[in-house]
Amino acid sequence: MLALVFLVALTTVLVWDYFWRKRRNDILHYMPGPRGLPLVGNALMYRGLDAEQIMGFVSKNRNKYGPLYKVWVLNQLAVFSTDPHDIEFILSSQQHITKNNLYELLHCWLGTGLLMSTGKKWHSRRKIITPTFHFKILEQFVEIFDQQSAVMVGQLQQRADGKTAINIFSVVCLLALDIIAETAMGTKIQAQMSPNLPYVQAVTDVTNIMTTRFIHAWQRIDWLFRLVHPGMAKRQDSAIKVMHDFTENIIKQRRQALVSAGKQEKEKEEIKEDDDLGQKRRMALLDVLLQSTIDGASLSNDDIREEVDTFMFEGHDTTTSAISFCLYEISRHPQVQQLLVEEIHEVLGVDRHRPVTLRDLGELKYLENVIKESLRLHPPVPMIGRWFNEDVEIRGKRIPAGTNYTVGIFVLLRDPEYFESPDEFKPDRFDSTSPQTHPYAYIPFSAGPRNCIGQKFALLEMKSTISKLLRNFELLPLGPEPRPAMNIVLRSANGVHLGLQPRSVLAS
Numbered sequence: 280m281l282a283l284v285f286l287v288a289l290t291t292v293l294v295w296d297y298f299w300r301k302r303r304n305d306i307l308h309y310m311p312g313p314r315g316l317p318l319v320g321n322a323l324m325y326r327g328l329d330a331e332q333i334m335g336f337v338s339k340n341r342n343k344y345g346p347l348y349k350v351w352v353l354n355q356l357a358v359f360s361t362d363p364h365d366i367e368f369i370l371s372s373q374q375h376i377t378k379n380n381l382y383e384l385l386h387c388w389l390g391t392g393l394l395m396s397t398g399k400k401w402h403s404r405r406k407i408i409t410p411t412f413h414f415k416i417l418e419q420f421v422e423i424f425d426q427q428s429a430v431m432v433g434q435l436q437q438r439a440d441g442k443t444a445i446n447i448f449s450v451v452c453l454l455a456l457d458i459i460a461e462t463a464m465g466t467k468i469q470a471q472m473s474p475n476l477p478y479v480q481a482v483t484d485v486t487n488i489m490t491t492r493f494i495h496a497w498q499r500i501d502w503l504f505r506l507v508h509p510g511m512a513k514r515q516d517s518a519i520k521v522m523h524d525f526t527e528n529i530i531k532q533r534r535q536a537l538v539s540a541g542k543q544e545k546e547k548e549e550i551k552e553d554d555d556l557g558q559k560r561r562m563a564l565l566d567v568l569l570q571s572t573i574d575g576a577s578l579s580n581d582d583i584r585e586e587v588d589t590f591m592f593e594g595h596d597t598t599t600s601a602i603s604f605c606l607y608e609i610s611r612h613p614q615v616q617q618l619l620v621e622e623i624h625e626v627l628g629v630d631r632h633r634p635v636t637l638r639d640l641g642e643l644k645y646l647e648n649v650i651k652e653s654l655r656l657h658p659p660v661p662m663i664g665r666w667f668n669e670d671v672e673i674r675g676k677r678i679p680a681g682t683n684y685t686v687g688i689f690v691l692l693r694d695p696e697y698f699e700s701p702d703e704f705k706p707d708r709f710d711s712t713s714p715q716t717h718p719y720a721y722i723p724f725s726a727g728p729r730n731c732i733g734q735k736f737a738l739l740e741m742k743s744t745i746s747k748l749l750r751n752f753e754l755l756p757l758g759p760e761p762r763p764a765m766n767i768v769l770r771s772a773n774g775v776h777l778g779l780q781p782r783s784v785l786a787s
């Protein structure tokens with residue numbers, strides 16, 4: 280009897296599963312992809328895969344199935360694309376702006392801030408936040424990049440002995456946190472000087488926990504994660520509370536200051552002296568949000584908090600990865616380093632203490648090519664995704680509603696069809712005289728209306744910190760080679776190592 284009940288239940292589930300997938304499978308009959316099993320789809324392919332293997336795995340699939348293929352992971356349908364023509368169609372559209380389930384994990388920290396929101400909310404927030412990155416505001420941030428990079432140089436002096444291998448990733452992470460806290464919230468958190476402060480510790484804790492949950496797909500199911508790892512879940516919740524309380528406090532203080540000053544309009548244009556340190560007072564992202572209104576109503580503290588938290592996350596993890604891998608490439612390519620030093624010498628002169636300006640950074644053209652090439656080989660965001668809630672036709676190919684559309688940025692950036700000798704580090708391919716590739720083949724910052732709003736900010740921050748290090752140190756090829764791993768952003772399983780040696784004369 281029991282066996283019969285089981286058989287009936289199993290048959291019912293199998294029939295339900297068949298019909299649940301049928302429409303989507305019928306529409307995608309033309310698309311290659313691995314053969315799936317009932318119920319689990321292709322989930323077994325992912326068995327035992329760790330973060331280090333993901334990139335190799337998706338590259339292998341691309342070679343086997345081509346630039347557009349489908350995969351079922353349990354009951355979720357994913358279509359992977361690495362064809363820049365198709366990607367252009369999706370990313371340039373105003374319609375396909377809803378993110379897929381890759382991002383859900385971040386919800387408890389970031390809410391529905393700019394990265395995660397969709398529809399009307401995303402449109403209105405994007406409109407408000409865009410002016411934050413006006414060059415007038417970025418110009419003020421350059422000073423912060425320079426000052427915080429000087430702190431990093433000071434911290435590294437004693438380790439710059441020409442023989443110690445330094446894991447530069449963790450050093451850069453604290454620098455990036457200091458920079459984003461000061462630019463986004465207008466607050467110095469002193470991460471580099473005091474890495475054990477509760478807020479700094481909380482950001483590090485949550486980023487690490489999210490990373491673990493990202494790798495072990497089942498941990499992304501919240502109730503299961505809480506059931507199996509109650510200790511980790513508790514640590515995550517309390518760290519998120521520390522961050523939320525911290526951000527909320529700052530929002531309250533700055534709102535209060537604006538109200539009591541009673542001169543919001545004046546504040547918008549004015550950059551006045553700071554009372555305590557005698558430094559210039561700058562507009563932070565937070566100030567723009569405090570002064571913004573949607574349909575006549577100002578944003579609530581909660582609304583603002585999710586945006587500030589989004590910037591704190593997007594603005595530090597990505598740049599940490601980008602700067603670290605770029606420094607690594609420079610340390611392994613002495614000729615590139617030599618050309619960089621010559622350019623820095625020419626643009627900034629030999630006085631390594633002279634602060635840099637926005638205009639200086641604009642003139643570091645070769646450095647820009649080096650950064651672009653490093654972002655190509657080591658894209659901090661290796662994949663992005665969209666959710667299709669209706670059927671979509673991409674250049675004659677129909678993709679059904681209920682699909683997670685995934686853009687394989689990492690694979691695309693090493694596609695030999697668009698980049699000659701794709702695994703080689705060749706900054707000259709970005710020289711203005713070199714032939715250009717398809718514009719949607721090079722998308723480390725994504726593209727279209729939902730591209731990275733912080734792209735200019737990130738490039739300036741990178742130029743500023745990398746040039747600062749090169750003005751002070753020679754980068755040496757010391758330590759183990761990195762083992763790239765996809766952990767929400769691109770990291771390295773064993774850190775990113777290099778050696779430093781004081782640069783006595785900044786000359787060729």
Ligand code: HEM
Nearest residue numbers: 393394593594597598601659660663724725731732733737
């Ligand atoms: C090298 C560093 C960076 C890289 C490679 C990068 C890359 C990206 C990519 C690929 C996206 C698109 C994500 C998607 O479609 O799901 C994105 C979005 C975003 N980035 Fe960045 N990012 C970087 C730095 C920054 C910085 C410094 C900030 C803030 C200061 C920032 C803020 C954002 C925000 C808020 C979004 C969401 C934009 C929207 O959906 O409207 N990013 N970034």
